[in-house]
Amino acid sequence: MRVSKGQATKAAILDEAVGIASRVGFNALTIGQLAEQTGMSKSGLFAHFRSKEALQLETLERGRERFTDLVIRPTLSRPRGIERVRALLDNWLVWETEALQGGCIFVTGSIEYDDQPGPMRDALVRNQRDWAEFIATVAGTAVSEGDFRADLDTEQFAFTLQGLMYAYHHTARLLHDPKALDHTRAAVDQLIAAASA
Protein backbone atom coordinates (compact mmCIF):
# COMPACT_ATOMS: atom_id res chain seq x y z
CA MET A 1 0.00 0.00 0.00
CA ARG A 2 1.35 3.43 -0.91
CA VAL A 3 1.22 5.97 1.86
CA SER A 4 0.59 9.48 0.57
CA LYS A 5 2.51 12.47 1.86
CA GLY A 6 -0.65 13.69 3.62
CA GLN A 7 -1.07 10.38 5.42
CA ALA A 8 2.58 10.32 6.48
CA THR A 9 2.30 13.89 7.83
CA LYS A 10 -0.82 13.00 9.78
CA ALA A 11 0.82 9.90 11.26
CA ALA A 12 3.84 11.99 12.31
CA ILE A 13 1.55 14.56 13.97
CA LEU A 14 -0.37 11.80 15.72
CA ASP A 15 2.86 10.27 16.97
CA GLU A 16 3.60 13.60 18.66
CA ALA A 17 0.07 13.56 20.09
CA VAL A 18 0.58 10.01 21.43
CA GLY A 19 3.74 11.26 23.16
CA ILE A 20 1.87 14.17 24.77
CA ALA A 21 -1.03 11.95 25.92
CA SER A 22 1.51 9.56 27.39
CA ARG A 23 3.07 12.31 29.49
CA VAL A 24 0.08 14.46 30.52
CA GLY A 25 -3.02 12.45 29.61
CA PHE A 26 -5.72 12.83 26.95
CA ASN A 27 -7.61 15.59 28.78
CA ALA A 28 -4.58 17.86 28.64
CA LEU A 29 -3.95 17.06 24.97
CA THR A 30 -5.23 20.04 23.00
CA ILE A 31 -4.81 21.32 19.46
CA GLY A 32 -3.03 24.34 20.95
CA GLN A 33 -0.50 22.18 22.76
CA LEU A 34 0.04 20.03 19.68
CA ALA A 35 0.65 23.18 17.62
CA GLU A 36 3.32 24.27 20.09
CA GLN A 37 4.98 20.84 20.04
CA THR A 38 4.99 20.35 16.26
CA GLY A 39 5.56 23.96 15.19
CA MET A 40 2.46 23.72 12.98
CA SER A 41 -0.24 26.37 12.93
CA LYS A 42 -3.39 25.84 14.96
CA SER A 43 -5.52 26.43 11.86
CA GLY A 44 -3.56 23.77 9.95
CA LEU A 45 -4.15 21.30 12.77
CA PHE A 46 -7.85 22.21 12.92
CA ALA A 47 -8.04 21.30 9.23
CA HIS A 48 -6.73 17.84 10.14
CA PHE A 49 -8.80 17.18 13.29
CA ARG A 50 -11.70 19.67 13.59
CA SER A 51 -12.24 19.09 17.34
CA LYS A 52 -10.40 18.19 20.52
CA GLU A 53 -12.40 14.98 20.80
CA ALA A 54 -11.58 13.94 17.22
CA LEU A 55 -7.89 14.55 18.00
CA GLN A 56 -8.14 12.44 21.18
CA LEU A 57 -9.88 9.59 19.34
CA GLU A 58 -7.38 9.61 16.47
CA THR A 59 -4.49 9.73 18.94
CA LEU A 60 -5.88 6.69 20.75
CA GLU A 61 -6.30 4.91 17.40
CA ARG A 62 -2.71 5.76 16.42
CA GLY A 63 -1.59 4.34 19.78
CA ARG A 64 -3.52 1.16 19.02
CA GLU A 65 -1.78 0.85 15.63
CA ARG A 66 1.62 1.21 17.24
CA PHE A 67 0.75 -1.30 19.95
CA THR A 68 -0.35 -3.74 17.25
CA ASP A 69 2.91 -3.30 15.35
CA LEU A 70 5.13 -3.48 18.42
CA VAL A 71 3.37 -6.12 20.54
CA ILE A 72 0.67 -8.08 18.73
CA ARG A 73 2.30 -8.74 15.35
CA PRO A 74 5.68 -10.01 16.60
CA THR A 75 3.89 -12.13 19.23
CA LEU A 76 1.78 -13.85 16.56
CA SER A 77 4.88 -14.53 14.46
CA ARG A 78 6.22 -16.87 17.17
CA PRO A 79 5.33 -20.57 17.49
CA ARG A 80 2.14 -21.36 19.39
CA GLY A 81 2.59 -22.29 23.06
CA ILE A 82 4.80 -21.09 25.89
CA GLU A 83 7.21 -19.47 23.42
CA ARG A 84 4.41 -17.21 22.21
CA VAL A 85 3.36 -16.40 25.79
CA ARG A 86 6.95 -15.39 26.59
CA ALA A 87 7.10 -13.28 23.43
CA LEU A 88 3.88 -11.50 24.43
CA LEU A 89 5.43 -10.61 27.78
CA ASP A 90 8.72 -9.44 26.34
CA ASN A 91 7.05 -7.32 23.68
CA TRP A 92 4.61 -5.86 26.19
CA LEU A 93 7.48 -4.87 28.47
CA VAL A 94 9.20 -3.15 25.54
CA TRP A 95 5.98 -1.19 25.01
CA GLU A 96 5.80 -0.31 28.71
CA THR A 97 9.44 0.63 29.13
CA GLU A 98 10.70 2.01 25.81
CA ALA A 99 7.92 2.93 23.41
CA LEU A 100 6.53 5.98 25.21
CA GLN A 101 8.34 8.39 27.48
CA GLY A 102 5.33 8.89 29.73
CA GLY A 103 4.19 5.27 29.92
CA CYS A 104 1.26 3.36 28.48
CA ILE A 105 -1.51 5.60 27.12
CA PHE A 106 -4.14 2.90 27.63
CA VAL A 107 -3.53 2.87 31.39
CA THR A 108 -3.67 6.68 31.50
CA GLY A 109 -6.81 6.82 29.34
CA SER A 110 -8.51 4.12 31.33
CA ILE A 111 -8.16 6.14 34.54
CA GLU A 112 -9.20 9.39 32.86
CA TYR A 113 -12.35 8.08 31.21
CA ASP A 114 -13.61 5.32 33.48
CA ASP A 115 -16.28 7.64 34.89
CA GLN A 116 -16.85 9.70 31.71
CA PRO A 117 -19.28 8.15 29.22
CA GLY A 118 -18.69 8.94 25.55
CA PRO A 119 -16.76 7.91 22.45
CA MET A 120 -13.35 7.94 24.21
CA ARG A 121 -14.56 5.65 26.95
CA ASP A 122 -16.19 3.34 24.37
CA ALA A 123 -12.98 3.16 22.34
CA LEU A 124 -10.91 2.43 25.45
CA VAL A 125 -13.32 -0.33 26.49
CA ARG A 126 -13.08 -1.93 23.03
CA ASN A 127 -9.25 -1.81 23.14
CA GLN A 128 -9.17 -3.25 26.63
CA ARG A 129 -11.55 -6.11 25.76
CA ASP A 130 -9.58 -6.91 22.61
CA TRP A 131 -6.35 -6.99 24.58
CA ALA A 132 -7.70 -9.20 27.40
CA GLU A 133 -9.07 -11.60 24.76
CA PHE A 134 -5.76 -11.59 22.92
CA ILE A 135 -3.85 -12.55 26.07
CA ALA A 136 -6.36 -15.30 26.86
CA THR A 137 -6.09 -16.63 23.28
CA VAL A 138 -2.29 -16.71 23.40
CA ALA A 139 -2.44 -18.51 26.77
CA GLY A 140 -4.90 -20.89 25.10
CA THR A 141 -2.26 -21.84 22.51
CA ALA A 142 -0.02 -22.89 25.40
CA VAL A 143 -2.88 -25.03 26.74
CA SER A 144 -3.53 -26.73 23.40
CA GLU A 145 0.21 -27.29 22.83
CA GLY A 146 0.41 -28.99 26.23
CA ASP A 147 2.69 -26.37 27.84
CA PHE A 148 -0.03 -25.11 30.21
CA ARG A 149 -2.46 -27.16 32.31
CA ALA A 150 -5.56 -28.35 30.44
CA ASP A 151 -7.81 -26.84 33.12
CA LEU A 152 -6.16 -23.40 33.09
CA ASP A 153 -8.65 -20.52 33.28
CA THR A 154 -7.14 -18.39 30.50
CA GLU A 155 -9.37 -15.39 31.35
CA GLN A 156 -8.03 -15.51 34.90
CA PHE A 157 -4.48 -15.76 33.53
CA ALA A 158 -5.09 -12.63 31.43
CA PHE A 159 -6.55 -10.78 34.44
CA THR A 160 -3.56 -11.51 36.66
CA LEU A 161 -1.05 -10.70 33.93
CA GLN A 162 -2.70 -7.34 33.33
CA GLY A 163 -2.51 -6.66 37.05
CA LEU A 164 1.24 -7.27 37.04
CA MET A 165 1.66 -4.83 34.18
CA TYR A 166 -0.39 -2.20 36.02
CA ALA A 167 1.80 -2.75 39.06
CA TYR A 168 4.84 -2.25 36.84
CA HIS A 169 3.36 0.94 35.42
CA HIS A 170 2.54 2.42 38.83
CA THR A 171 5.72 1.31 40.56
CA ALA A 172 8.11 2.33 37.81
CA ARG A 173 6.42 5.59 36.89
CA LEU A 174 5.32 6.98 40.24
CA LEU A 175 7.92 5.54 42.57
CA HIS A 176 10.81 5.22 40.07
CA ASP A 177 11.46 1.98 41.96
CA PRO A 178 14.61 0.40 40.50
CA LYS A 179 13.27 -3.05 41.44
CA ALA A 180 10.01 -2.63 39.49
CA LEU A 181 11.15 -4.62 36.47
CA ASP A 182 12.66 -7.44 38.56
CA HIS A 183 9.47 -7.66 40.63
CA THR A 184 7.39 -7.81 37.47
CA ARG A 185 9.51 -10.55 35.91
CA ALA A 186 9.53 -12.59 39.12
CA ALA A 187 5.74 -12.35 39.46
CA VAL A 188 5.29 -13.32 35.80
CA ASP A 189 7.58 -16.32 36.28
CA GLN A 190 5.47 -17.36 39.26
CA LEU A 191 2.28 -16.99 37.22
CA ILE A 192 3.70 -19.07 34.36
CA ALA A 193 4.97 -21.74 36.77
CA ALA A 194 1.49 -22.02 38.32
CA ALA A 195 -0.07 -22.32 34.84
CA SER A 196 2.41 -24.88 33.54
CA ALA A 197 1.45 -28.50 32.90
Added chain:
Amino acid sequence: MRVSKGQATKAAILDEAVGIASRVGFNALTIGQLAEQTGMSKSGLFAHFRSKEALQLETLERGRERFTDLVIRPTLSRPRGIERVRALLDNWLVWETEALQGGCIFVTGSIEYDDQPGPMRDALVRNQRDWAEFIATVAGTAVSEGDFRADLDTEQFAFTLQGLMYAYHHTARLLHDPKALDHTRAAVDQLIAAASA
Protein backbone atom coordinates in the same frame (compact mmCIF):
# COMPACT_ATOMS: atom_id res chain seq x y z
CA MET B 1 -9.84 14.67 71.57
CA ARG B 2 -12.63 17.20 71.09
CA VAL B 3 -13.36 18.09 67.51
CA SER B 4 -14.44 21.70 67.12
CA LYS B 5 -17.32 22.73 64.87
CA GLY B 6 -14.82 24.31 62.47
CA GLN B 7 -12.83 21.09 62.21
CA ALA B 8 -15.97 19.03 61.66
CA THR B 9 -17.11 21.39 58.88
CA LYS B 10 -13.73 21.19 57.21
CA ALA B 11 -13.75 17.38 57.36
CA ALA B 12 -17.24 17.32 55.82
CA ILE B 13 -16.10 19.63 53.00
CA LEU B 14 -13.02 17.51 52.42
CA ASP B 15 -15.16 14.36 52.27
CA GLU B 16 -17.06 15.97 49.39
CA ALA B 17 -13.73 16.84 47.79
CA VAL B 18 -12.55 13.23 48.14
CA GLY B 19 -15.74 12.13 46.37
CA ILE B 20 -15.13 14.57 43.49
CA ALA B 21 -11.46 13.55 43.13
CA SER B 22 -12.58 9.92 43.07
CA ARG B 23 -14.94 10.57 40.17
CA VAL B 24 -13.07 13.11 38.02
CA GLY B 25 -9.52 13.23 39.38
CA PHE B 26 -7.53 15.80 41.34
CA ASN B 27 -6.80 18.02 38.34
CA ALA B 28 -10.51 18.60 37.79
CA LEU B 29 -11.11 19.27 41.50
CA THR B 30 -11.43 23.03 41.86
CA ILE B 31 -12.71 25.39 44.54
CA GLY B 32 -15.45 26.39 42.07
CA GLN B 33 -16.63 22.81 41.64
CA LEU B 34 -16.49 22.19 45.37
CA ALA B 35 -18.60 25.33 45.95
CA GLU B 36 -21.22 23.98 43.54
CA GLN B 37 -21.24 20.57 45.20
CA THR B 38 -21.41 21.79 48.81
CA GLY B 39 -23.58 24.87 48.29
CA MET B 40 -20.92 26.95 50.08
CA SER B 41 -19.63 30.24 48.73
CA LYS B 42 -16.37 30.30 46.81
CA SER B 43 -15.03 32.98 49.13
CA GLY B 44 -15.86 30.84 52.17
CA LEU B 45 -13.97 27.93 50.63
CA PHE B 46 -11.03 30.19 49.75
CA ALA B 47 -10.85 31.12 53.42
CA HIS B 48 -10.45 27.40 54.21
CA PHE B 49 -7.98 26.44 51.46
CA ARG B 50 -6.40 29.53 49.83
CA SER B 51 -5.28 27.68 46.65
CA LYS B 52 -6.24 24.81 44.36
CA GLU B 53 -3.05 22.98 45.27
CA ALA B 54 -3.71 23.33 49.00
CA LEU B 55 -7.20 21.91 48.42
CA GLN B 56 -5.77 18.99 46.46
CA LEU B 57 -3.18 18.23 49.13
CA GLU B 58 -5.72 18.42 51.97
CA THR B 59 -8.11 16.22 49.98
CA LEU B 60 -5.40 13.60 49.51
CA GLU B 61 -4.59 13.81 53.22
CA ARG B 62 -8.26 13.36 54.12
CA GLY B 63 -8.34 10.32 51.81
CA ARG B 64 -5.32 8.92 53.65
CA GLU B 65 -7.07 9.38 56.99
CA ARG B 66 -10.14 7.54 55.75
CA PHE B 67 -8.00 4.75 54.28
CA THR B 68 -6.24 4.44 57.65
CA ASP B 69 -9.56 4.18 59.49
CA LEU B 70 -11.15 1.77 57.03
CA VAL B 71 -8.23 -0.47 56.08
CA ILE B 72 -5.13 -0.11 58.26
CA ARG B 73 -6.66 0.11 61.75
CA PRO B 74 -9.03 -2.89 61.50
CA THR B 75 -6.25 -4.92 59.87
CA LEU B 76 -3.88 -4.26 62.77
CA SER B 77 -6.58 -5.24 65.28
CA ARG B 78 -6.51 -8.83 63.97
CA PRO B 79 -4.09 -11.54 65.15
CA ARG B 80 -0.68 -11.61 63.46
CA GLY B 81 -0.33 -14.12 60.61
CA ILE B 82 -2.54 -15.30 57.76
CA GLU B 83 -5.65 -13.98 59.54
CA ARG B 84 -4.24 -10.47 59.40
CA VAL B 85 -3.27 -10.90 55.73
CA ARG B 86 -6.84 -11.98 54.93
CA ALA B 87 -8.22 -9.01 56.90
CA LEU B 88 -5.98 -6.64 54.93
CA LEU B 89 -7.41 -8.02 51.68
CA ASP B 90 -11.01 -7.87 52.82
CA ASN B 91 -10.69 -4.33 54.13
CA TRP B 92 -8.87 -3.19 51.01
CA LEU B 93 -11.65 -4.61 48.85
CA VAL B 94 -14.22 -2.72 50.91
CA TRP B 95 -12.23 0.44 50.23
CA GLU B 96 -12.06 -0.35 46.51
CA THR B 97 -15.70 -1.34 46.11
CA GLU B 98 -17.76 0.64 48.62
CA ALA B 99 -15.90 3.58 50.11
CA LEU B 100 -15.77 5.85 47.06
CA GLN B 101 -18.19 6.03 44.19
CA GLY B 102 -15.48 6.77 41.63
CA GLY B 103 -12.89 4.29 42.89
CA CYS B 104 -9.60 4.62 44.71
CA ILE B 105 -8.20 8.17 44.69
CA PHE B 106 -4.64 6.92 45.11
CA VAL B 107 -4.79 5.03 41.80
CA THR B 108 -6.27 8.08 40.07
CA GLY B 109 -3.74 10.45 41.64
CA SER B 110 -0.85 8.18 40.83
CA ILE B 111 -1.70 8.26 37.11
CA GLU B 112 -2.33 12.02 37.14
CA TYR B 113 0.90 13.02 38.86
CA ASP B 114 3.44 10.38 37.86
CA ASP B 115 4.99 12.78 35.32
CA GLN B 116 4.30 16.01 37.25
CA PRO B 117 6.89 16.88 39.91
CA GLY B 118 5.65 18.83 42.93
CA PRO B 119 4.04 18.50 46.37
CA MET B 120 1.14 16.32 45.13
CA ARG B 121 3.49 13.85 43.50
CA ASP B 122 5.67 13.80 46.63
CA ALA B 123 2.65 13.14 48.87
CA LEU B 124 1.43 10.34 46.59
CA VAL B 125 4.89 8.75 46.58
CA ARG B 126 5.00 8.83 50.40
CA ASN B 127 1.52 7.25 50.62
CA GLN B 128 2.42 4.57 48.11
CA ARG B 129 5.70 3.70 49.86
CA ASP B 130 3.94 3.55 53.23
CA TRP B 131 1.28 1.27 51.82
CA ALA B 132 3.73 -1.12 50.09
CA GLU B 133 5.72 -1.33 53.34
CA PHE B 134 2.55 -1.94 55.34
CA ILE B 135 1.56 -4.87 53.10
CA ALA B 136 5.08 -6.32 53.30
CA THR B 137 5.04 -5.98 57.11
CA VAL B 138 1.67 -7.73 57.41
CA ALA B 139 2.91 -10.53 55.13
CA GLY B 140 5.98 -10.67 57.41
CA THR B 141 3.77 -11.44 60.42
CA ALA B 142 2.49 -14.49 58.48
CA VAL B 143 6.11 -15.53 57.90
CA SER B 144 7.08 -15.18 61.55
CA GLU B 145 3.91 -16.99 62.69
CA GLY B 146 4.81 -19.89 60.37
CA ASP B 147 1.81 -19.44 58.04
CA PHE B 148 3.93 -18.30 55.09
CA ARG B 149 7.22 -19.75 53.82
CA ALA B 150 10.32 -18.59 55.69
CA ASP B 151 11.98 -17.57 52.41
CA LEU B 152 9.02 -15.51 51.15
CA ASP B 153 10.03 -12.24 49.51
CA THR B 154 7.49 -9.99 51.25
CA GLU B 155 8.27 -7.02 48.99
CA GLN B 156 7.49 -9.19 45.99
CA PHE B 157 4.27 -10.33 47.68
CA ALA B 158 3.26 -6.68 48.18
CA PHE B 159 4.08 -5.86 44.54
CA THR B 160 1.94 -8.67 43.16
CA LEU B 161 -0.94 -7.93 45.52
CA GLN B 162 -0.95 -4.28 44.47
CA GLY B 163 -1.05 -5.42 40.85
CA LEU B 164 -4.15 -7.51 41.50
CA MET B 165 -5.88 -4.52 43.07
CA TYR B 166 -4.96 -2.33 40.10
CA ALA B 167 -6.39 -5.01 37.82
CA TYR B 168 -9.57 -4.95 39.91
CA HIS B 169 -9.75 -1.16 39.69
CA HIS B 170 -9.29 -1.07 35.91
CA THR B 171 -11.49 -4.07 35.13
CA ALA B 172 -14.36 -3.11 37.41
CA ARG B 173 -14.33 0.60 36.68
CA LEU B 174 -13.60 0.78 32.97
CA LEU B 175 -15.08 -2.49 31.74
CA HIS B 176 -17.77 -2.93 34.42
CA ASP B 177 -16.78 -6.59 34.17
CA PRO B 178 -19.10 -8.57 36.50
CA LYS B 179 -16.32 -11.15 36.97
CA ALA B 180 -13.76 -8.59 38.22
CA LEU B 181 -14.25 -9.40 41.90
CA ASP B 182 -14.19 -13.18 41.36
CA HIS B 183 -11.02 -12.87 39.28
CA THR B 184 -9.40 -10.75 41.98
CA ARG B 185 -10.29 -13.19 44.75
CA ALA B 186 -9.11 -16.20 42.71
CA ALA B 187 -5.78 -14.51 41.94
CA VAL B 188 -5.33 -13.54 45.59
CA ASP B 189 -6.05 -17.12 46.67
CA GLN B 190 -3.39 -18.32 44.23
CA LEU B 191 -0.90 -15.78 45.58
CA ILE B 192 -1.57 -16.84 49.17
CA ALA B 193 -1.33 -20.53 48.28
CA ALA B 194 2.07 -19.91 46.65
CA ALA B 195 3.24 -18.01 49.74
CA SER B 196 2.00 -20.55 52.25
CA ALA B 197 4.35 -22.75 54.24
